[in-house]
Amino acid sequence: MSETLETKVLTANFDVANLDLIHVYESTGGYRSARKAALEMTPEQVVEELEASGLRGRGGAGFSMGKKASFIPKGSMDKFLCCNADESEPGTFKDRLLMQRNPHLLVEGVIIGAIAAGANRAFIFIRGEYSAQADILDAAVEQAYAEGYLGKGVFGSQTQVELVVHRGEGAYICGEESALLDALEGKRGNPRLKPPFPANQGLYQGPTLINNVETLCNTPIIIEKGAEWYRQYGVGNSTGTKMVSVSGNVQRPGNYEIELGITAREIVHGLAGGPLPGREIKCWFPGGSSAPVLLPEDLDRPYTFESMAEAGSMLGSGAIIVVDDSVPIVGVALRLAEFYRHESCGKCVPCREGTNWTVKMLERLDRGEATPMDIEIVAGVQENIIGNCLCVLGDSMAMPIGSMIKHFRPEFERHIEQARERADRAAAVGEFSAVELAQSAHAGPGVG
Amino acid sequence: MSAHMTGNGRTDRRLRPLGWDEAVDLEKPPASIPETSETEVPAELRARIEALMARYPDRRSAALPALDAAQRVHGWCSPEAIGQVAAVMRVTPAYLSSVATFYDMLRTEPLGRRYVYVCTSVACHLRNAKAVHEAISDEAREQGLEDCDIREFECLGACDMAPMASVDGRYVGPLDTSDAAELVAAIKENRDVLPGRGLTDAGYELPWAERGDQPPARPDGPPTPPDPSPA
Numbered sequence: 001m002s003e004t005l006e007t008k009v010l011t012a013n014f015d016v017a018n019l020d021l022i023h024v025y026e027s028t029g030g031y032r033s034a035r036k037a038a039l040e041m042t043p044e045q046v047v048e049e050l051e052a053s054g055l056r057g058r059g060g061a062g063f064s065m066g067k068k069a070s071f072i073p074k075g076s077m078d079k080f081l082c083c084n085a086d087e088s089e090p091g092t093f094k095d096r097l098l099m100q101r102n103p104h105l106l107v108e109g110v111i112i113g114a115i116a117a118g119a120n121r122a123f124i125f126i127r128g129e130y131s132a133q134a135d136i137l138d139a140a141v142e143q144a145y146a147e148g149y150l151g152k153g154v155f156g157s158q159t160q161v162e163l164v165v166h167r168g169e170g171a172y173i174c175g176e177e178s179a180l181l182d183a184l185e186g187k188r189g190n191p192r193l194k195p196p197f198p199a200n201q202g203l204y205q206g207p208t209l210i211n212n213v214e215t216l217c218n219t220p221i222i223i224e225k226g227a228e229w230y231r232q233y234g235v236g237n238s239t240g241t242k243m244v245s246v247s248g249n250v251q252r253p254g255n256y257e258i259e260l261g262i263t264a265r266e267i268v269h270g271l272a273g274g275p276l277p278g279r280e281i282k283c284w285f286p287g288g289s290s291a292p293v294l295l296p297e298d299l300d301r302p303y304t305f306e307s308m309a310e311a312g313s314m315l316g317s318g319a320i321i322v323v324d325d326s327v328p329i330v331g332v333a334l335r336l337a338e339f340y341r342h343e344s345c346g347k348c349v350p351c352r353e354g355t356n357w358t359v360k361m362l363e364r365l366d367r368g369e370a371t372p373m374d375i376e377i378v379a380g381v382q383e384n385i386i387g388n389c390l391c392v393l394g395d396s397m398a399m400p401i402g403s404m405i406k407h408f409r410p411e412f413e414r415h416i417e418q419a420r421e422r423a424d425r426a427a428a429v430g431e432f433s434a435v436e437l438a439q440s441a442h443a444g445p446g447v448g
Numbered sequence: 449m450s451a452h453m454t455g456n457g458r459t460d461r462r463l464r465p466l467g468w469d470e471a472v473d474l475e476k477p478p479a480s481i482p483e484t485s486e487t488e489v490p491a492e493l494r495a496r497i498e499a500l501m502a503r504y505p506d507r508r509s510a511a512l513p514a515l516d517a518a519q520r521v522h523g524w525c526s527p528e529a530i531g532q533v534a535a536v537m538r539v540t541p542a543y544l545s546s547v548a549t550f551y552d553m554l555r556t557e558p559l560g561r562r563y564v565y566v567c568t569s570v571a572c573h574l575r576n577a578k579a580v581h582e583a584i585s586d587e588a589r590e591q592g593l594e595d596c597d598i599r600e601f602e603c604l605g606a607c608d609m610a611p612m613a614s615v616d617g618r619y620v621g622p623l624d625t626s627d628a629a630e631l632v633a634a635i636k637e638n639r640d641v642l643p644g645r646g647l648t649d650a651g652y653e654l655p656w657a658e659r660g661d662q663p664p665a666r667p668d669g670p671p672t673p674p675d676p677s678p679a
Binding site: 078087088089090091092093095096100121127128129130131132164166167168169170171172183184185186187188189204245246247248249251252253254255273285289319321322323324327331332335336339342343345 | 503504505506508509510511512513515516546547550551552553554565568569570571573574575601602603604605606607608609610614617618619647648654656657
């Protein structure tokens with residue numbers, strides 16, 4: 001077997017044909033872990049095993065999954081498990097692959113998660129755009145019900161787990177856990193004030209455990225092979241393998257499963273083939289578009305939760321977006337700001353207004369109507385968004401844009417100057433056309 | 449319909465008063481929950497919504513999927529569609545329109561039964577997605593494609609096949625501006641859109657994987673972690 005930079009744990013059986021059929025999945029050892037958790041283990045033992053494995057949330061926050069499950073209060077009330085499959089972070093497409101290729105792994109993970117949390121009702125909240133994947137999940141859930149793996153008395157035990165696949169209708173904010181709960185309750189997806197945290201009062205005011213698809217997909221492997229086995233992968237407090245989605249200006253964009261701790265260079269240059277011939281990397285997002293950008297020299301850092309935080313960014317959802325030197329940074333910042341403006345739910349003022357003003361000012365900068373002082377103002381707006389809202393959507397724009405200004409201030413200044421010169425020239429020859437100006441500005445100031 | 453396809457869809461829509469953007473008649477009393485006996489609801493839609501409500505502990509949870517079901521029948525979340533959902537779900541039309549206006553995939557204007565969402569978010573932007581969107585919009589105008597909502601969309605979660613588009617929920621990519629003519633013609637003639645290039649098509653491979661361009665082998669076994677001892 002040739003050893004590659006990939007470490008296939010979650011994706012080990014992805015080559016098996018018809019893995020979405022329950023009998024095929026079971027022939028690869030599927031549902032053994034859920035059966036074990038339901039029949040041979042107490043919920044406390046399941047939580048202990050998950051906590052011991054060091055598994056951290058794969059959706060972005062990186063919080064210990066076992067610890068999160070242990071926060072769910074005991075008692076006989078209705079408790080809920082929500083699987084967050086509203087994967088909308090720009091650059092992230094790992095959950096899509098997991099659900100499409102191995103839907104039963106997620107269903108099994110949901111059963112184990114529900115047992116750990118003592119939840120009798122579970123929901124998979126999948127974004128509406130993933131209609132094909134939602135259909136695949138629906139079919140998998142139906143098969144699992146038919147086999148008695150879901151419903152009353154799973155695997156013949158006393159445990160009840162009802163599972164519904166709920167489709168969203170297109171809103172990034174629903175990936176935020178409390179907004180997801182509101183959307184699931186049939187409302188506009190506005191984040192809630194915390195506390196109370198969902199673990200105490202979540203869906204329908206009941207205790208709720210919310211986990212990402214990839215996190216739950218890890219649980220059957222941990223229960224089957226044990227926390228000790230799982231910990232052999234990874235480094236320090238970043239245990240296990242991670243799906244990374246590499247996109248942008250690389251030769252082989254795609255999903256790769258890696259062991260946490262290999263360097264970012266091995267991922268970007270080794271697995272994804274590096275930038276296109278003749279191009280160099282200008283900057284990269286290590287964890288989705290919400291992560292502050294890092295520079296090429298940071299590529300030699302190990303790809304772990306701790307190391308990315310140390311570099312001033314975050315591992316987030318594990319989505320690496322590579323930007324090469326052909327792309328003007330102002331264009332990237334503007335596109336990013338436009339995204340967050342569109343997706344801001346409008347509940348908190350700093351986010352609603354801040355995203356809007358950032359877009360307006362970056363557009364001005366791009367049109368040549370700004371002065372270098374305006375860069376300060378844009379940076380100041382970002383600082384005033386961070387930490388001032390109910391959720392982190394505003395921060396998710398403020399942090400990467402702040403980091404772009406920090407790392408590329410000379411390019412911003414040059415961009416303003418060149419856009420201004422173009423505007424002046426156009427005005428002088430009497431050919432002033434806003435459309436032409438905008439187009440020439442998008443072509444960028446050129447590098448070097 | 450062609451007016452919808454010009455320029456930036458999002459800005460245009462804000463300028464045109466259509467559907468829900470019409471001025472409200474303040475003289476009229478606010479709409480209450482429609483009487484079931486006075487509202488005609490297609491039997492199939494009613495059954496679908498009732499089945500959806502039964503899936504949840506609280507019937508309101510069915511709001512999103514129910515509006516989606518009504519949209520499939522009516523082509524958009526028209527006042528009539530919302531009235532029907534409201535009658536079956538026993539909620540006010542205002543509540544449902546508050547929900548419908550929040551979500552991108554629920555259309556509160558009659559923009560077309562079919563849709564093409566062209567992803568123009570960061571990762572696709574880096575691969576020339578704007579040009580693809582423009583090419584498709586131009587082509588739709590030229591070919592006179594009707595009853596189809598063509599718009600820029602935020603990250604669709606398929607950056608590996610960037611630039612890409614979702615045609616009625618089917619992901620196709622990677623796209624090039626030269627694909628626009630065939631894509632639009634296929635929608636217009638009700639054919640399969642770019643067969644073989646959809647994410648869920650049998651045997652679909654990304655172009656670099658198809659070329660056999662595989663990640664390189666690891667030179668000397670697994671990398672040794674710098675600090676294997678847990679903290």
